Amino acid sequence: MPTDTGTIETLANKEYEWGFVTDIDADALPKGLNEDIIREISRRKDEPEFLLDFRLKAYRHWLTMVPPQWANIKYPPIDFQDIIYYSAPKSKKKLASLDEVDPELLRTYAKLGVPLAEQKLLANVAVDAVFDSVSVATTFKAKLAEMGVIFGSFSEAVKTHPDLVRKYLGSVVPYSDNFYATLNSAVFSDGSFCFVPKGVRCPMELSTYFRINAKETGQFERTLIIAEEGAYVSYLEGCTAPMRDENQLHAAVVELVALDNAQIKYSTVQNWYPGDKQGKGGIYNFVTKRGKCLGQNSRISWTQVETGSAITWKYPSVILQGDNSIGEFYSVALANNYQQADTGTKMIHIGKNTRSTIVSKGISAGHGQNTYRGLVKVLKGAADARNYTQCDSLLLGDQCGAHTFPYIEMKNTTSRAEHEASTSKIGEDQLFYCKQRGIALEDAVNMIINGFCKEVFKELPMEFAVEAQKLLGVSLEGSVG
Amino acid sequence: MPILEIKDLQAGIAGRQILRGVNLTIVPGEVHAIMGPNGSGKSTLAQVLAGRDTYVVTGGSVRLDGQDLLELSPEERACAGLFLAFQYPVEIPGVSTSYFLKAALNAVRKYHGQPELDAMDFLKLMKQKMKLLDMDPSFLSRAVNEGFSGGEKKRNEILQMAVLDPKLAILDETDSGLDIDALRIVAGGVNSLRGPDRGILLVTHYQRLLNYIVPDYVHVLRDGQIIKSGDKNLALELEARGYGWLEEPAAVH
Numbered sequence: 001m002p003t004d005t006g007t008i009e010t011l012a013n014k015e016y017e018w019g020f021v022t023d024i025d026a027d028a029l030p031k032g033l034n035e036d037i038i039r040e041i042s043r044r045k046d047e048p049e050f051l052l053d054f055r056l057k058a059y060r061h062w063l064t065m066v067p068p069q070w071a072n073i074k075y076p077p078i079d080f081q082d083i084i085y086y087s088a089p090k091s092k093k094k095l096a097s098l099d100e101v102d103p104e105l106l107r108t109y110a111k112l113g114v115p116l117a118e119q120k121l122l123a124n125v126a127v128d129a130v131f132d133s134v135s136v137a138t139t140f141k142a143k144l145a146e147m148g149v150i151f152g153s154f155s156e157a158v159k160t161h162p163d164l165v166r167k168y169l170g171s172v173v174p175y176s177d178n179f180y181a182t183l184n185s186a187v188f189s190d191g192s193f194c195f196v197p198k199g200v201r202c203p204m205e206l207s208t209y210f211r212i213n214a215k216e217t218g219q220f221e222r223t224l225i226i227a228e229e230g231a232y233v234s235y236l237e238g239c240t241a242p243m244r245d246e247n248q249l250h251a252a253v254v255e256l257v258a259l260d261n262a263q264i265k266y267s268t269v270q271n272w273y274p275g276d277k278q279g280k281g282g283i284y285n286f287v288t289k290r291g292k293c294l295g296q297n298s299r300i301s302w303t304q305v306e307t308g309s310a311i312t313w314k315y316p317s318v319i320l321q322g323d324n325s326i327g328e329f330y331s332v333a334l335a336n337n338y339q340q341a342d343t344g345t346k347m348i349h350i351g352k353n354t355r356s357t358i359v360s361k362g363i364s365a366g367h368g369q370n371t372y373r374g375l376v377k378v379l380k381g382a383a384d385a386r387n388y389t390q391c392d393s394l395l396l397g398d399q400c401g402a403h404t405f406p407y408i409e410m411k412n413t414t415s416r417a418e419h420e421a422s423t424s425k426i427g428e429d430q431l432f433y434c435k436q437r438g439i440a441l442e443d444a445v446n447m448i449i450n451g452f453c454k455e456v457f458k459e460l461p462m463e464f465a466v467e468a469q470k471l472l473g474v475s476l477e478g479s480v481g
Numbered sequence: 482m483p484i485l486e487i488k489d490l491q492a493g494i495a496g497r498q499i500l501r502g503v504n505l506t507i508v509p510g511e512v513h514a515i516m517g518p519n520g521s522g523k524s525t526l527a528q529v530l531a532g533r534d535t536y537v538v539t540g541g542s543v544r545l546d547g548q549d550l551l552e553l554s555p556e557e558r559a560c561a562g563l564f565l566a567f568q569y570p571v572e573i574p575g576v577s578t579s580y581f582l583k584a585a586l587n588a589v590r591k592y593h594g595q596p597e598l599d600a601m602d603f604l605k606l607m608k609q610k611m612k613l614l615d616m617d618p619s620f621l622s623r624a625v626n627e628g629f630s631g632g633e634k635k636r637n638e639i640l641q642m643a644v645l646d647p648k649l650a651i652l653d654e655t656d657s658g659l660d661i662d663a664l665r666i667v668a669g670g671v672n673s674l675r676g677p678d679r680g681i682l683l684v685t686h687y688q689r690l691l692n693y694i695v696p697d698y699v700h701v702l703r704d705g706q707i708i709k710s711g712d713k714n715l716a717l718e719l720e721a722r723g724y725g726w727l728e729e730p731a732a733v734h
Contacts, residue, residue, distance in 0.1 A: 428535075433571040436531050437585035437641065438559035438592065447584065451575025451624065 028087035033080055035059060038186055041086050045155050045189070048162055051169075058175035058185030065179045071342040072371040072403055073311050075247075075284065083249055085187045085220070144202075149233075150195040151206055154222055157193035164195055168226055172255040172292045172319070180251040180313075181288040184220045188253065191221035196231040196262075205461050207236040223254040227262035229295065234265040234461060247275075247310060251286045260295030260322065265303070267460050268316075269468050272308035279338025279367075282310025289316035293325035293351075301328040302345065303459045305468040310339060315373065317346035320354035320382075327356040330456040332468070335368030335400065344374035344405075349382035349415065358389040361453050364400035371403040378415045385415035393423040394452050396445075482547055484509045484649050484680035485530075490541035491705075492529045499525045501705035502541065507649065507680040514683040514691055516716060517702035518724045523684045524568060526702070527653040531565040532558050546648055559585075560592035562648030566638040566655050572626040578637065579607065579621035582644055589645055610643040614670045632663030639670040650674070651682045656690035668693030688720040701727055 029037055038059055042052040067078070144151050150161060158165050175185040192208040208223065227233050250272060256264050266289075275282025285308075291300035302316035312335075318327030329345035347356035362370040376387045393402035408417050426448055434444035450457070450469065457465050485507040492500040499522045507513050517523050529536050530543065532555035543550040545563055553561060573581065586606075587597040598606070607621060614636045626634050635655055642650050652671065656664055671694050675681065683696060691699070691713060699715040700707045701724065709715065709727050 427571070429571045430573055432531075432533055432555065433567065433573070434581075434585075435555040436559050436565050436567075437581070437645065438556050438588040439584050440556050440588065443584065443588070447576055447581070448573060451573055454575035 028084050031082055031084050033059075033083070033085055033187065037085055041187060041189060044086070045158070047155075047158060050162075050166055051158060054170065054175060055186050058182050059187075061176050062179070062182040062186055065182060067179050071313055071373070072369065072405075073313065073340040073342050075311055075340075078247075078249060078284065080183070086189050088189075144204075147200055147203065148197040149200060149202055150193065152193060154188075154191040154193045154224065157195075157224075161193075161195070164226065165193070165224070168224055168255065168257055169222075170255075172257060172290045173253050173288050178288060180286040181253050184222060184251050184253045184288070188220045188222035191223045191252070192225075193223070194225040194233060194235065196225075196227045196233045198228040199230045200228075201231070202233040205234050205236055207238070219248075219250045219252070221252045223252070224257075225255070225264055225266070226257045227259065227264050227298075229259045230261045231259075232263045235267070236461060237266070237268045238271070247282055247284050248273075249284050249286070250309075252288070254287070254289040254316075256291035256300055258291065258293050258295060258298035258300050258325075261297045262295060263299040263301075264291060265301045265461075266291070266316070268302075268304040268306070270304065270306045270308050270312070273310075274308045274337065274339050275310040277337050277366075279310070282339070283308065284311045285309035285314065286311075287314040289314065290319065290346075291317070291327070292319045293322050293327060293354075295325070296322040296351070297324045298322050299326040299328075301330070301459070303328075303330040303456065304332070304343075305456070305460070306331070306333040306341060306343060309341075312339075312341040312343050314343045315345055317348070318356065319348045319350065320356065320385075321350045322354075323351040324353045324355075325351055326354070328459075329356075329358045329360070329374075330459045331359070332361045332363070332453045332456045333370055333372075334363045334365070335370040336364075337366040337368060339366075339368045340371075341369070342371040342373055344372045346375040346377070347387060349376075349378040349385040349387070349412075352381070352383045352385075354382055354385045356385075356387045358387070358391075359455050360389075360391045361456055362391070362393045362402055363396065363449065363452070364393065364402050365396040367399050369401045369403070371405065373405045373407075375407045375409070376417050377409045378412050378417070380411045382412050383414045385412060387415075387417040389417070389419045390455075391419075391421040392452065393421075394449070395423065395425045483507060483544070484546055485682070486542075486544040487530075488542045490526075490529070490538070490543060492525065492536050492538045494525075494536050498539070499536075499705050500529065503702070503705070503707060505700065505707065507682060509648075509680055510675075510677045511698065512675060512681040512683065512694065512696045513698045513700065514685060514696040514716065515700050515702050515707075516685060516688070516719060519686070521702045522705040523686075523702055524653055525705075527565060527651050527682075527684050530558075530651060531555060531563065556588070557592075559645075559647075560589050564642050564645055564647035564650045566635075566642060566650065566652040568654040568657060570626045570629075570634040570638055572624070572629075574624050574627050576625050577622050578625050579603075581625045582607070582641060585641070586644055606644065610640055613643055613673055614640050615666050616640060631658035632660065632667075635659055635663065635667050636670070639667055639674075643670065643674055648678070649680045649682065651684065653684045654686065655683070656685055656687065664690070664693060688716045691716045703727065 029040055038055050042055060141152060173181050176182060194206055196202050225235060256266060258264050272283035272285055293300055300318045304316060306312050316329060320327050327347050333341045333343050335341045344360060345358055358374055360372045362372055364370040372391045374389060378385045389406060391404050395402060402423055404421055406419055410417060430448055431444050435441060457468060460468055483506045487503055487505040490500050490503040503526060515523055525536060529538060538551055545561055548561060550558060583603050590597060616636055626637060629637060655667060659667060683694060696713055699711055699713060701709040
């Protein structure tokens, strides 16, 4: 079916719509990394001593490390001295409210569809926007504060709640964890911080929007979310970047901590610039995301829709420490053109009667290579632990690839893990069936892809599900049925 | 004007000729049955009419309601009023039957310049049509054909036909894989869709279906040509004597 294949490729090759550059003055440190740069970052952010120590410890450890080679991705060596580690939009004075934010920045976010303005109160989303390295504005802070919820930029939390930061920073992803997390620990410039106190159900979705704007800049944000006993929070994260010919590095760390009976839902729609059709440019996305179900009956869910980045290297994981705790991972990863995705999860069962669910949907198109890599580890004490894993791959065209590397380590005989996997191509039969009912090819392809991703999309909060489907260039199922 | 007019249609697949000059005319209101031994080209005819591009048309012409059918894409043919009930309906995981059918119906409506049907009106229409086929409303939320029994799949095809209201419906081996109860329900659905404005072409291997859906004309296809045409009694004769006694191509209807 040459015509169909052609159209599928056209569909898959839609242009990146978020590739514009915002013309704004940036206050950047020189390229390269050494202890002086780190001290300077810390000084500019007016950080307490413990944080500078944390950074320096991480940096010294990082010097002993080499980039990991085990992932199923290919890229030239990254010159870590050729990167700017700190870039902040220049502003003349400290900002007291949203009205004072540079209008050029606000226009950028408006273009991106970020609900930053106050009228979006209706949308019930509180947004923290991170532009290059610095958190720009946080909406609804006052409303959240009434309930005791702390939500804002990481740097601000360091000033207002240093004890909380000190207690939990590095408690899930230690400074020495892995090459990219360690780099992040040394140079992270900002990110989001969220603390939901005991018994509080956060009344709105919390959201961060990350944007890389400046050239030759790495983005190293650090997010820390803590849900105390019985607390609940749903957190959304979205990302875009301008189109640039050079590759840009993004190495973030996200740490989640859930105490007894707490629940954290973390959703990501990642649409960093993927590079052009020949594979030039694009973001190298090396991210460490991990949650710890510290308390009993706690629950952490990761839902991700990964459509962007030239390289995605990312394994949002859950440490199931508390008895009866639950970890979930729902993922849609798209690898198109020359994109490479090596993504999956780790579920570490420590507590008794812990449960984990993994649903991974990989879509490969063009020359894209999509790898699922997952580890289910059940330790000796994790009596009656259960895991269910489902990995499905969908191929569009015949130049792309899908790979699955599931690892299962069971040290407890009362535990059980199930793994199901499938690989399919969008079938000519399916397309012809749709067309015979009058449905145009483009709509048919969208419909089939959406059907494939449905189990993951239904885990996303409503407005994010809408964004996710837009990103896949597809329309989600309607309200009927 | 005929709803379907096939003249000297020749088609094949990968250099192999399958249809060798098919002639057939269907007038609105008529039900025609095409019978024939395995490999005679019955299903090929159905697929070629629907526009499956694995087949190559090498000669002849087809008009649907006066329009050159062979110039249209499969989706345009569907929108113009040609419906094919598949012998093997396809599963589309994760896409609910109602969503699929709504998309189909609205595509057809759009083609004819009609406004899209909203969710409420669509649901009302579906409920009404589903009654016709004795279908449970839970059908609507199930993924298209996924996990459906053979009977459910065929009923789903007829439901789609009822909703899309085509000018010409081609039913490809709709009786295959059906037990007698399911066959009755499906045939009942088809019969309720007979009407003065619609042509129906039944493609079947067995006479059994024609006890339930009584055709106006029966044609025998063999080696890619219609070699004999008659009324419903021809089907009975074929049932009794097989296809062996038919050797010479006969005059076409």
